[in-house]
Amino acid sequence: MTGFLPRSDVLPWGRIPRTHTRIARPSFRDELDGLIADGSDAPNHLLASGLRRSYGDSCINGGGAMIDMTGLDHFVSFDRSTGLLVAEAGVSLADVLKLVIPAGYFLPVTPGTKFVTLGGAVAHDVHGKNHHRAGTIGRWIRQLDLMRTDGVERSLSREDTTGAFAATIGGLGLTGVITRVTLELMPVASSNMDVQTIPFRNLSEFFALAAESETTYDYTVAWVDCLAKGSTLGRGIFTRARHGGDGQLRVHPAAGPSVPLDAPGFLLNRLSLTAFNEIYYRFAGRRRRTTISYHPFFYPLDVVGSWNRLYGRRGFYQYQSVVPPANAEPATAEMLRTIAETGQGSFLAVLKTFGDVPSPGLLSFPMMGTTLALDFANRGPSTLSLLDKLDAIVREAGGRLYPAKDGRLPSAMFQAGYPALERFRPHIDHGMSSTFWRRMNL
Numbered sequence: 001m002t003g004f005l006p007r008s009d010v011l012p013w014g015r016i017p018r019t020h021t022r023i024a025r026p027s028f029r030d031e032l033d034g035l036i037a038d039g040s041d042a043p044n045h046l047l048a049s050g051l052r053r054s055y056g057d058s059c060i061n062g063g064g065a066m067i068d069m070t071g072l073d074h075f076v077s078f079d080r081s082t083g084l085l086v087a088e089a090g091v092s093l094a095d096v097l098k099l100v101i102p103a104g105y106f107l108p109v110t111p112g113t114k115f116v117t118l119g120g121a122v123a124h125d126v127h128g129k130n131h132h133r134a135g136t137i138g139r140w141i142r143q144l145d146l147m148r149t150d151g152v153e154r155s156l157s158r159e160d161t162t163g164a165f166a167a168t169i170g171g172l173g174l175t176g177v178i179t180r181v182t183l184e185l186m187p188v189a190s191s192n193m194d195v196q197t198i199p200f201r202n203l204s205e206f207f208a209l210a211a212e213s214e215t216t217y218d219y220t221v222a223w224v225d226c227l228a229k230g231s232t233l234g235r236g237i238f239t240r241a242r243h244g245g246d247g248q249l250r251v252h253p254a255a256g257p258s259v260p261l262d263a264p265g266f267l268l269n270r271l272s273l274t275a276f277n278e279i280y281y282r283f284a285g286r287r288r289r290t291t292i293s294y295h296p297f298f299y300p301l302d303v304v305g306s307w308n309r310l311y312g313r314r315g316f317y318q319y320q321s322v323v324p325p326a327n328a329e330p331a332t333a334e335m336l337r338t339i340a341e342t343g344q345g346s347f348l349a350v351l352k353t354f355g356d357v358p359s360p361g362l363l364s365f366p367m368m369g370t371t372l373a374l375d376f377a378n379r380g381p382s383t384l385s386l387l388d389k390l391d392a393i394v395r396e397a398g399g400r401l402y403p404a405k406d407g408r409l410p411s412a413m414f415q416a417g418y419p420a421l422e423r424f425r426p427h428i429d430h431g432m433s434s435t436f437w438r439r440m441n442l
């Protein structure tokens with residue numbers, strides 16, 4: 001029987017903040033009752049976690065207890081005729097792909113890494129490059145099993161009328177421990193992707209390409225040069241894609257090497273950022289069509305394990321906003337201008353339009369509009385001051401920030417961005433908590 005290990009160092013993906021937590025990693029479902037009872041009584045209560053690919057403090061519970069669900073990773077059933085998958089919540093998307101690709105299925109929605117568990121994907125109601133078509137993953141969840149800290153396990157289906165299903169989708173792990181997930185998969189004719197890349201010179205061109213592509217392409221996304229200023233402001237590379245039709249159904253081989261040590265802090269300085277952005281725009285940005293495996297298309301960062309260590313010991317902040325369509329172009333331009341002025345650019349600046357597909361979770365992040373995701377090396381007060389400026393732009397534009405990405409999202413900003421918060425509250429399990437939730441102080 002697994003118990004809690006005392007005071008382990010537990011970090012989110014952005015490696016800020018560093019906390020100590022009592023953590024347990026059960027391998028069997030019948031270990032959960034005891035752990036949940038024990039953990040929920042602890043000071044700061046209990047949180048379940050997956051692969052801790054959330055960048056900020058939503059996946060940690062400093063000073064409290066955590067159940068690492070990655071040992072509960074058994075498949076329950078997979079119906080090859082309907083594409084319905086039932087699995088424990090600790091199963092990773094990487095393992096789902098290994099099972100389902102040879103049978104001609106793919107994830108209906110995938111984030112930009114496959115190292116995410118089903119439970120973690122549900123609790124943040126993750127989105128992917130096909131949001132304009134498929135919406136969030138929550139739309140493809142048929143049923144969830146949820147264990148509350150009073151020991152009661154409930155099956156919640158999407159027909160649920162109590163609000164508990166909608167609260168658990170995107171519910172930040174605060175409604176209980178998700179033990180099992182039933183997911184509808186998507187049939188595909190190939191594991192390859194037909195991909196087209198098109199450079200754009202400014203944001204107007206980006207918005208025109210997005211509008212033109214959303215009706216005919218399943219996937220759209222753009223890289224934007226966030227150090228470009230003046231006449232080149234908002235330049236980038238637009239990518240649009242569809243699943244191929246060549247009948248090949250191959251699982252991509254395992255990941256490559258890992259970053260073994262924390263990189264020195266100066267590695268990602270202004271000079272290297274400027275050079276990267278310039279080179280990438282010039283050489284990767286030629287208009288072209290290719291057919292490639294799903295892996296480099298969906299998961300380019302998974303090729304290097306622990307790439308987050310490249311940001312050094314001080315870690316980094318992710319910042320992901322969405323602003324409604326009416327304000328999208330001016331707000332995005334203002335954010336890019338503000339970032340370029342400080343020189344604290346990001347390698348991974350991703351711009352995408354979300355479609356008019358309602359998210360099923362009360363606290364789901366996606367809404368119709370334009371989302372911008374950025375990484376910033378942590379340089380202390382200067383980085384926080386830049387993020388405050390970006391907050392002001394997002395708030396003024398009627399937007400919101402993504403708690404999965406942001407380890408410093410201010411409570412006022414969270415409250416303003418999530419109007420269903422009051423409807424969510426009655427579904428909170430008071431034996432559950434997180435560093436994020438206590439910081440929100442709600």
Ligand SMILES: Cc1cc2nc3c(=O)[nH]c(=O)nc-3n(C[C@H](O)[C@H](O)[C@H](O)COP(=O)(O)OP(=O)(O)OC[C@H]3O[C@@H](n4cnc5c(N)ncnc54)[C@H](O)[C@@H]3O)c2cc1C
Nearest residue numbers: 050051052053054111112117119120123126127172173178
């Ligand atoms: C390279 C990279 C790219 C990414 N791209 C995207 C993207 O394109 N779109 C997107 O939406 N997100 C993206 N993300 C964020 C990531 O998909 C989410 O943070 C996801 O929730 C992480 O899942 P996880 O298994 O690591 O869960 P964790 O990070 O460990 O936990 C996330 C949340 O889920 C809760 N949780 C986990 N398991 C359970 C459970 N069994 N029961 C109850 N609650 C649980 C935790 O309490 C926490 O609140 C990306 C992250 C990385 C590192």
